[in-house]
Amino acid sequence: MVAELAEVIANDSVNAEYRHLVVGCSEEAANGVAGQFFQLLCPQPAGEQPFLRRPMSLYGTNLAKRQVEFLYKVTGAGTRGLNTLQSGDRLDIMGPLGAGFALDGGWRNIVAVGRGAGLATLAPLAQIARRNGTGVTAVFSARRPELVVSVDLFRGHGAEVIVVTDSESTSGPSNVERILRRLISEGRCDAFFTCGSSRLVRVQQRLAREFGLPGQVAMEQQMACGLGLCFCCVRDFNVQGEIVQRRVCWDGPVFDLMEALP
Amino acid sequence: MSTPTAVDLSVTVGGLRLRNPVMPASGTFAEGLDRVMDFNRLGAIVTKTITRELRTGNPLPRVVERPGSLINAIGIPSKGVAHFIEETLPYYAPYNTPLVVSISAPTAEGFAGLAAELSLPGVAAIEANISCPNIEEDGKAFAMRAETTEKVTRQLRDATKLPLWVKLTPNTGDMPEVARAAEAAGADAVVVANTILSMAIDLKTFKPCLGNIMGGLSGPAIKPIILRHVFQCARAIRIPVIGCGGIATSDDAVEYMLAGASAVQVGTATFVQPAAMTTIIEGLAAFCMHRDIARVAELSGGVVIEEADEPDLAWLNPPT
Numbered sequence: 227m228v229a230e231l232a233e234v235i236a237n238d239s240v241n242a243e244y245r246h247l248v249v250g251c252s253e254e255a256a257n258g259v260a261g262q263f264f265q266l267l268c269p270q271p272a273g274e275q276p277f278l279r280r281p282m283s284l285y286g287t288n289l290a291k292r293q294v295e296f297l298y299k300v301t302g303a304g305t306r307g308l309n310t311l312q313s314g315d316r317l318d319i320m321g322p323l324g325a326g327f328a329l330d331g332g333w334r335n336i337v338a339v340g341r342g343a344g345l346a347t348l349a350p351l352a353q354i355a356r357r358n359g360t361g362v363t364a365v366f367s368a369r370r371p372e373l374v375v376s377v378d379l380f381r382g383h384g385a386e387v388i389v390v391t392d393s394e395s396t397s398g399p400s401n402v403e404r405i406l407r408r409l410i411s412e413g414r415c416d417a418f419f420t421c422g423s424s425r426l427v428r429v430q431q432r433l434a435r436e437f438g439l440p441g442q443v444a445m446e447q448q449m450a451c452g453l454g455l456c457f458c459c460v461r462d463f464n465v466q467g468e469i470v471q472r473r474v475c476w477d478g479p480v481f482d483l484m485e486a487l488p
Numbered sequence: 489m490s491t492p493t494a495v496d497l498s499v500t501v502g503g504l505r506l507r508n509p510v511m512p513a514s515g516t517f518a519e520g521l522d523r524v525m526d527f528n529r530l531g532a533i534v535t536k537t538i539t540r541e542l543r544t545g546n547p548l549p550r551v552v553e554r555p556g557s558l559i560n561a562i563g564i565p566s567k568g569v570a571h572f573i574e575e576t577l578p579y580y581a582p583y584n585t586p587l588v589v590s591i592s593a594p595t596a597e598g599f600a601g602l603a604a605e606l607s608l609p610g611v612a613a614i615e616a617n618i619s620c621p622n623i624e625e626d627g628k629a630f631a632m633r634a635e636t637t638e639k640v641t642r643q644l645r646d647a648t649k650l651p652l653w654v655k656l657t658p659n660t661g662d663m664p665e666v667a668r669a670a671e672a673a674g675a676d677a678v679v680v681a682n683t684i685l686s687m688a689i690d691l692k693t694f695k696p697c698l699g700n701i702m703g704g705l706s707g708p709a710i711k712p713i714i715l716r717h718v719f720q721c722a723r724a725i726r727i728p729v730i731g732c733g734g735i736a737t738s739d740d741a742v743e744y745m746l747a748g749a750s751a752v753q754v755g756t757a758t759f760v761q762p763a764a765m766t767t768i769i770e771g772l773a774a775f776c777m778h779r780d781i782a783r784v785a786e787l788s789g790g791v792v793i794e795e796a797d798e799p800d801l802a803w804l805n806p807p808t
Binding site for chain 2: 228229267275276277278279320447448450451453454455456457458460471476
């Protein structure tokens with residue numbers, strides 16, 4: 227695996243905050259799985275010089291067309307650089323990197339819980355779950371309804387999507403817990419998959435412990451190399467009662483739900 | 489006209505014969521890079537710094553970027569000597585590339601003990617990272633002063649028969665003096681240099697950008713500064729100088745060798761382009777072929793300073 231110059235196919239707004247980037251790439255890159263990420267060498271926006279690559283989780287892949295997709299919000303020098311890309315431009319991408327989500331064939335129904343940019347990370351799960359014949363219920367949290375992404379994508383793959391928002395006062399942990407308890411009691415939660423909210427991770431950990439359910443969480447951390455070399459993206463994990471440091475880029479970014487310290 | 493295969497890239501550095509002059513800087517290399525390159529193409533492998541004790545490293549954030557540069561304060565997380573001997577050493581055993589083990593300790597005695605313990609089959613050389621704080625000298629790095637450099641290097645020399653490389657810090661007033669002390673105490677080579685002590689502040693929060701407040705600057709921005717240090721140190725000592733500071737391209741490597749380096753270390757560039765080292769090796773061969781240079785070692789110290797135009801360098805090396 228080495229970095230490659232991918233061709234920008236599309237780079238469009240999906241709502242007031244998020245943009246959708248599609249690039250043509252190698253077969254190896256297009257083989258990325260849900261939860262894995264790429265290191266993007268972002269173009270320099272006017273007046274700024276992003277130096278490091280930017281980690282970006284995979285939003286979608288198309289192996290037949292040899293494409294990978296990313297969903298990003300313009301927040302800093304790197305994403306302002308991505309914002310300048312137009313179709314036909316070249317973008318230096320490196321990946322797929324890290325350990326992604328893994329679906330157990332024995333799980334009939336899974337629940338995906340995400341918030342904010344975490345919804346982009348969970349998105350490719352819908353496709354895999356459908357291929358495996360696994361039922362998906364998604365609980366998506368955002369500040370406002372119009373900022374929720376991935377809903378059509380999940381519904382397109384046959385998933386039920388429950389949207390909770392701050393503006394409608396439905397996104398609090400207690401309401402999400404009520405929703406999750408209902409899904410568990412209806413036999414629709416054999417495992418949790420989550421990304422994007424520490425509060426929601428804690429809710430799921432409580433329920434996972436109470437009902438003996440497995441779970442996986444995609445974690446974020448500032449990265450430099452993305453290859454496990456520099457040890458800048460470490461986090462603490464609880465491994466059987468002992469606190470150990472792991473590299474998010476190398477040992478993750480997907481970790482066992484119960485080992486995460488959100 | 490030479491062909492690419494006719495270029496001899498091999499160099500001799502501090503007691504070791506290397507197939508080419510390119511190796512990683514300590515702390516920027518790990519097993520993960522085997523996904524990107526064949527380790528048998530490198531001149532040498534340099535491990536992350538090993539300490540006797542387990543170290544978790546510094547509080548986060550550990551890195552912040554600035555134009556053309558990176559400031560890091562990772563804090564040498566180390567799993568200790570036993571883990572190195574049981575896990576890391578066997579991992580690199582199948583490769584026929586010299587393994588240089590970087591070590592650090594808070595005292596001169598600690599350095600010596602570690603060097604003795606790590607003088608094992610499979611270890612080709614010891615690189616002593618004496619840019620770290622010395623607890624016997626109020627936290628000042630050993631390599632900030634000639635006397636402490638000489639003391640720790642002498643103890644290291646007595647502790648190991650392996651080639652001994654000493655990694656110096658640019659955070660000192662007189663690097664040539666420190667380099668001379670390392671040479672006098674028996675070092676086989678010096679690595680010039682480590683990162684430059686620096687700082688960044690977040691304008692939203694008014695807090696330092698790094699959990700450790702200060703960190704080490706690396707990357708292309710520091711290349712002209714470290715190049716100057718290499719030039720000065722190479723003139724001051726007879727043992728080889730290994731250049732390390734902001735090298736990202738083969739042109740950078742050539743510049744360092746012309747300034748007096750016998751070999752180069754590549755660090756931060758690998759974080760941006762993981763294949764940087766092999767790209768530089770290919771570029772060095774191409775450069776030599778293009779310029780009809782048969783051996784890359786001929787570049788070392790090849791900077792042309794014409795007598796008629798010789799600048800007055802006395803102010804760089806004031807008589808002591």
